[in-house]
Amino acid sequence: MAALSGVRVVDFSQVLAGPYCTMLLADLGADVIKVESPANGDISRGMDPKLDDTTSGAFLTVNRNKRSISADLKSEGGRALVLDLVSTADVLVENFRPGVAARLGLDFDELAERNSRLVYCSISGFGQTGPYSRRGGFDLIAQGMSGLMSVTGEPDGTPVKCGPPITDLGAGMFAVYGILAALAARERTGRGQRVDTSLLETGLGFSVWEATEYFYTGRTPRPTGSAHRLSAPYQAFRCADGHITVGADGPRHWPSFCAVIGLPELAEDPRYATNAERLRSLPNLVEAVEKRMVEHDREHWLALLEEAGIPAGPIYSVPEALEDQHARARDMVVEIEHPRLGTTRSLGPVVKFSDTPAEIYRPAPDLGEHTDELARELGRTPGDIETLRAEGALR
Structure with missing residues (x-):
């Protein structure tokens, strides 16, 4: 049995930080249900590299092992269905800009009244509080404001961001850490809670060596190229x-x-x-x-x-790293069969377990692929589903 078997996660997130978080949970066995708008779904479906009208490589890579329900939250029937879904959930993950969830009636306080055991995780650019909380946030902005760009690159060079979107991916990882801690706390208290993390705090959190240099020497850390700032060579x-x-x-x-x-x-x-x-x-x-x-x-x-x-x-170059014999021996490149796209490739799970291994058991879903299945699980009859679809509430 998988480590998170029996844990249901409702995923309102898009693009990278949130979907990466929920993919990690899904790899560990959680039942992750991705809630998408009927129009276009997750924004990353339209990003490059495009594979067809509703799927991209960017979407496939962080949405495996999930089910997709496509519901219009502004319609009465679609909203009721999604709220019923949240009532069955252990975890909710969202990366709306602060304030949007409240306008949609999906804020923590409202949903906690419906489901007191819900662990509600918010990932945003700057967090839910503080003077910058309402600002939109992207990895590039967070890398700059956290100081990461000031210490990346060659000495005396122009500011350079880390190649990977490190604050997006890191925020997803910190969110998993927070969610698992909150689930453990729930075992003692019986209550869920809100987990709040951000791209900016991720960047600050990753600056442990740079902060140490500043705190204890008073010096402003500078770029060091490939060199370590505290050790040589x-x-x-x-x-x-x-x-x-x-x-x-x-x-x-x-x-x-x-x-x-x-x-x-x-x-x-x-x-x-x-x-x-x-x-x-x-x-x-x-x-x-x-x-x-x-x-x-x-x-x-x-x-x-x-x-x-x-x-x-x-x-190594990226291709060399992916083709290296050790990466292959550690199952870091896996093949996933997609019903329309055939064999696709993805990175494998990073953490290995002796008893409850992470698994890839489902390709990333088509938009709304599991809408009917989930509606039936929530007690809707075939007639109810057809009515909701006719009203535009479901895709």
């Missing part, structure tokens, strides 16, 4: 045919690294004797190391470093 180094990454910052790894690259004198140099000294002299250190490492290709150095037990690795 811990970064990418140039070889004859490209770059590799090396983590040789520890007291055991540093002298071993110097020996492997044929520069044992660096380990005896007082400028590099301690981690703090190496950080202060990092430009000189990098210059000396790379002058030696460009004499051989990446494969040469990686073999020697592995033999010496020094953490190191190649810098």
Whole structure:
């Protein structure tokens, strides 16, 4: 039995942070029901890469293992059906801009009266309180305002965002953490509660090393390229045919690294004797190391470093990372059969379990694919369903 078997999640979210959260819950066995508008559904259905009129790669990748019900919340019948659905739920996830849920009659206080055990999770740009709460929020904005962009990129370069939408994905992960904690608390209290997280707080939460530097030195953290701001050498180094990454910052790894690259004198140099000294002299250190490492290709150095037990690795392109034998051995690339699209590929579950493994058992749903099925589960007769469809309440 899956870890979250028996947990029902009603998902009002769109695009990435919320759907990523609910996909993680669905992979763990939760019954996730995606509520979509009859017109176009989740915005990401229309994003690139488009696969047909109602499906995109962007939608497929974070909506597997879910069922879709398409109901017009502004119609009496559609709204009644969705409220009945919420009454059966353990968890609700929404990423409306603060204030929208209340206008739709879907705010926490109202729904908690109908279902006191409901764990209600809100994901937004800036959270439900504070002076910026009503602002729209996107990953780019959150990366900028959280300070992440100020420390990403090369020294003295222009601000650069992290390649992946890290605050979107991170907010989804923090939301899962909050939901699971609230479900555990409910086991003791019998009551649900509101879980509130945001893209901005995710960015701030990820700045643990940068905040540490500022709190304890008073310095404003700056971009360091691939280097670590608290440890050295811990970064990418140039070889004859490209770059590799090396983590040789520890007291055991540093002298071993110097020996492997044929520069044992660096380990005896007082400028590099301690981690703090190496950080202060990092430009000189990098210059000396790379002058030696460009004499051989990446494969040469990686073999020697592995033999010496020094953490190191190649810098892959995305295709290279996905095709790597270890990623495949860990089931990080999976194939999913879609009834219209045939075989599709997706990333596999990141966390492995010995007894209750995460599974991919259903492709991302078509818009409203499970509307009739769910309406029947909620007590609607075939006649009721046809009437609601004729009224435009259901798709």
